[in-house]
Amino acid sequence: MNSKLLTANVLNLVIALFLVSCTTPTISNRIEIKPIERSLITESKGLSNIRLFGGGGADWIEDLICIEDGSCTIFGSTIKSFGESTDFLVVKTLKDNSVSWAKTLGGPHGESLHSVIRSSDDGFVLVGSSHSLFFTPLPGFREQERPVVIKTTKDCEVEWAFVFESGISGFFSVDQAKDGSFLLAGYKRIWLEKEKTLLNTAVVKLTASGKIDWAYMYGANTDRVGRNVSVMSHGNIIVTGDAQNPNGKKELFIMNLDKSGRLIRSKSLSSEYSMIPGTSSSAIGQNIYIYGTLIKDSDASDAYVAKINENGNVNWIKMYKNRVKKQPLSIVKGFNNNHVLVGRIGDVEKNKQNGMAIIINDEGELISSAIIGGKQNDDLRAISQHLHGEYILGFSTMNFGSKNVGILTANWKPDVKINSVQTDFGESDLPFVENKNSANRQSFEYRAVDISKANNLEIRSLTLNEILN
Numbered sequence: 001m002n003s004k005l006l007t008a009n010v011l012n013l014v015i016a017l018f019l020v021s022c023t024t025p026t027i028s029n030r031i032e033i034k035p036i037e038r039s040l041i042t043e044s045k046g047l048s049n050i051r052l053f054g055g056g057g058a059d060w061i062e063d064l065i066c067i068e069d070g071s072c073t074i075f076g077s078t079i080k081s082f083g084e085s086t087d088f089l090v091v092k093t094l095k096d097n098s099v100s101w102a103k104t105l106g107g108p109h110g111e112s113l114h115s116v117i118r119s120s121d122d123g124f125v126l127v128g129s130s131h132s133l134f135f136t137p138l139p140g141f142r143e144q145e146r147p148v149v150i151k152t153t154k155d156c157e158v159e160w161a162f163v164f165e166s167g168i169s170g171f172f173s174v175d176q177a178k179d180g181s182f183l184l185a186g187y188k189r190i191w192l193e194k195e196k197t198l199l200n201t202a203v204v205k206l207t208a209s210g211k212i213d214w215a216y217m218y219g220a221n222t223d224r225v226g227r228n229v230s231v232m233s234h235g236n237i238i239v240t241g242d243a244q245n246p247n248g249k250k251e252l253f254i255m256n257l258d259k260s261g262r263l264i265r266s267k268s269l270s271s272e273y274s275m276i277p278g279t280s281s282s283a284i285g286q287n288i289y290i291y292g293t294l295i296k297d298s299d300a301s302d303a304y305v306a307k308i309n310e311n312g313n314v315n316w317i318k319m320y321k322n323r324v325k326k327q328p329l330s331i332v333k334g335f336n337n338n339h340v341l342v343g344r345i346g347d348v349e350k351n352k353q354n355g356m357a358i359i360i361n362d363e364g365e366l367i368s369s370a371i372i373g374g375k376q377n378d379d380l381r382a383i384s385q386h387l388h389g390e391y392i393l394g395f396s397t398m399n400f401g402s403k404n405v406g407i408l409t410a411n412w413k414p415d416v417k418i419n420s421v422q423t424d425f426g427e428s429d430l431p432f433v434e435n436k437n438s439a440n441r442q443s444f445e446y447r448a449v450d451i452s453k454a455n456n457l458e459i460r461s462l463t464l465n466e467i468l469n
Helices: 006-019
Strands: 030-035 047-054 058-066 072-079 087-095 099-106 111-118 124-133 138-153 158-165 169-176 182-191 197-204 212-219 224-231 237-246 249-258 263-271 274-284 287-297 300-307 314-321 324-335 339-347 352-360 366-372 378-385 391-397 407-410 428-430 433-435 439-443 447-450 456-462 463-466
Touching: 058 111, 058 378, 058 391, 058 439, 072 111, 072 124, 072 263, 072 391, 072 439, 087 111, 087 456, 099 124, 111 274, 124 169, 138 169, 138 182, 169 274, 182 237, 197 237, 197 300, 224 274, 237 274, 274 324, 287 324, 300 324, 300 339, 324 352, 324 378, 366 447
Parallel strands: 030 463, 058 407, 111 169, 169 224, 197 224, 249 274, 352 378
Antiparallel strands: 030 047, 047 407, 058 072, 072 087, 087 099, 099 456, 111 124, 124 138, 138 158, 158 447, 169 182, 182 197, 182 224, 197 212, 212 439, 224 237, 237 249, 249 263, 263 433, 274 287, 287 300, 300 314, 314 428, 324 339, 339 352, 339 378, 352 366, 378 391, 391 407
């Protein structure tokens, strides 16, 4: 991952800190599941059915998707828990939070998961990056990672899989259009004179079978990284990301594209903070809700949410502050047209980081919030609606008996009465300046390599070893 990309840097720092004092883990294909006492968790009100699972290495969650029958599929990455390589980790749980099956998916070296969606046929599309060489007689390593996109059934059987070769590039987000095609957003590095480089926003459209329909980069005279892509109801595409301004701060940019990738309009929003948008969005009607991190200096950061309509116009931006450093990591549509923002809060270097959850209404007003965690570092990285007004929370944790880094899930029924805020969060409008700008669209070639039948692509089923109370 490019060293300039904030989210990847923070995650790598967290994993490095988690592992710095660890001995080499024992590798097996056994995933352990352990019930956790609620009393061990700070702010445990409303939590139930808490479970920790993982192997002997580092396992962390990226997303979880629950469906109507109460079952959930958890997606993440694993380092040295079930093999020597870094792979995607997929776990299926039933409505009582028990594990139905668990699998790893990847090549002989490093795969990192960035984004997942549930497809219209009830399968999944996983987007990430890979260092693996998939067709060499012996396991091979590619120094520069490149994008990988994998389409699976609901049971994680691979339908198609491609790596994309085109210099230095990456994807962070995926969405599906009504015609079954998939849109990807990320970046592509281009080389200038005297070894200087520039990051352009990359947007790629894949057919329902994973073939490239079109691929464009949208460039200006500054770095622009696409973070999130949303296909709107009438087919146009909203891409959000960050662009570097002349003062060295990051601005939020919004591009409105038609279904063929033609740029309709582009704008950037600036404030007194650097504005780093996230890689997911929540949608209600003709509007999307994106989140991001506001960075004032190295010791202060806050969360924001922006409401954007189908034409790419901003209705409002709200910021959510307290006295502690924080970084949001995901947003989902909640119950009753609310939205739930989750992430991390605290100082990871001082081993004082917890998970945070913020519930807002359709106009961004703060309804409820909670800080949840143990005595050491926790990330609340994922959330999904569940049954009976509850949510499922997904943490990466080094607490609660985790051997190194484990995945913790819990049912959560928050107190969502108006003014039931449980922390000292404050909500306010974020003043911003809107600037119209343009981006040069240029097509580029990706060489899509089919790895679905590659000898070095491995799917491993993990045996379950449940630890009872």
